[in-house]
Amino acid sequence: MGTQVRDQAQELLTLYERMALVRRTEKAAHDLFLSGLVKGTTHLAAGHEAIAVGASAALRADDYVFATYRGHHHTLARGATPEECLAELMSRATGLCRAKGGSMHLTKAATGMLGSYAIVGAHLPMAVGAAWSARLRGTGQIAVAFFGDGATNIGAFHEALNLAAVWKLPVLFVCENNLYMEYTPIADVTAVARPAADRASAYGIPGETVDGNDVVLVREAVSRLAERARAGDGPALLEAETYRHFGHSRADPATYRPAEEVERWLKHDPLDVARGQLTELGVPTETLAQADERVRDVVQKAVDAAKAAPGPDPREALTDVWADGGAAWRT
């Protein structure tokens, strides 16, 4: 194996292990929900791993990321630990948001993961604002908004794209097109074939598509568009095709999806794709098995630690409204 191939294999192995960590964490979230330890709902990202991991690998550590209520993968990809994510889902004091956010609002501001937002499309203008701020401060940072195909039919999407284009801001809009807005096929409710990419021309910005289950291709595309944005050439839109392994949320068994379609996409699993690429690069099966084993171990320890962690102090309910830490609304 030449040096170049060895480096390539090592990098890809790292990405594979991160994707496996997301998959394993999502599996744990699923199991914990079924055992009653996670309340409310979850929107699992199993199947979407390559988009978060590939994009994150293409970004600078100080870039900004905004995600949706299906945001576990982005939070993990930006450096949050499975333990702090699962603890949040399990309403533990040690959770990322100290049990005030829950599954739909995972945030790790310290690593530039500026939040998971549960009103469809709302965070696209925020990403525009973060990119505007980066420009004003001259930091060379960029902002990335990840969103689902359903968000492309909401007003905030269009307002954000236009403003970003007019101000030529360093922001990327990355659509995770998993073919269903929630339960309804996106194609049934959208006027164009590519719900995101086909809208780009209306705002005079690049609109590309990529196989969202191929982590190498995602990283490549995001790298290219990020470099362009950083150089001052403005925003771009990337539509990554992918597929959910679970339903829209915990309430949804996803019976509306044709069996043949599900089967086809499961055969194009992002982890399998990466495994195939690693094998082609000469990485032995045992190496992959060792990576899987490390991931299993990390997630198992995370589950155990989250289970053992205490719940929040009830007094926490009346903190953190204001910057002074309090909640006083009157004298």
Next chain:
Amino acid sequence: MADVIDGQPAIQRQITYREAVAEGIAREMRRDPAVVCLGEDIAAAGGVFKTTVGLLEEFGPGRVWDTPISEQAIVGAAMGAAMTGMRPVAEIMFSDFLACCWDYLANEIPKVRYMTGGQVTVPLVVRTANGGGLGFGAQHSQATENWAFTIPGLKIAAPATPADVIGMMAAAIRSDDPVVFFEHKGLLASKGAPPPPDHVVELGRAAVVREGGDVTLVALASMVPVALEAAQRLDEEGIEAEVVDLRCLVPLDMSTVLASLARTSRLVTVEENPYQGGWGGTLVSVVADEGFGLLDAPVRRVAGECVPLPFADALEEQVIPTVDKVVATVRALAAY
């Protein structure tokens, strides 16, 4: 403690409420390079109400940004910028249009700090022209301060004088919390003494703008001059009304209101927003909880009628509280 404003201003150049808005923003932009402005027609045009005149000239296009008619993008971008080190001042041209970006004011800006467990702060100001009296009809005349008042996590400022515009703008922009800043359209042409340099009016401090021992009138923004004029007329009838300018709805200065009631034992709120859901409902509920023993008479609310704002002056004055309505209400209450 409340401010007691007394005496007459010295003979000096007066400034309008309208000019005070631009002056208040400019003072903060001079002292803090993180302050930037965005909104529709605010830069080259100086604002449709001329409340941002001179900002582009003094601070340049890098700090004063014209936007498209995209309320969600304006307020959403302000939020993203505020989370990442800037202090944006966003203008929503008419407060009625807050409805177009209500998601940001209801779901995003006031909640993001809380739901992230305190990981982020959102130091921004959303300025907006509020209220009626100019004959703009149902979609450009509403007093919408009560909309914001339903949402924990927003501070709400609504100044009544040019000096307060400047002092409260300073406090709002320096605040690490989000502030909705209501500029009253009916007061834009009103004049007052300019405040001294570095004038800051802390948010959440009401002002007793007229002292009196018989009844407390609590008012906000354009209802402050209405209450003051009513107090003047009542004075001629021998009724001494104390007038409290709330200045902010959040923080709500109940201490000043309750202290005034301890002196007067009668309460009338004067609100431009509709009676239905108006801020006075919350204020009197606190009085009922904590100041019931101070009262010698029922509380009265003079508030907007619960209809859309009509166009004709003759109709609009039936809906928005007038001096006559306040006088009649106080007169009846004094006789209770």
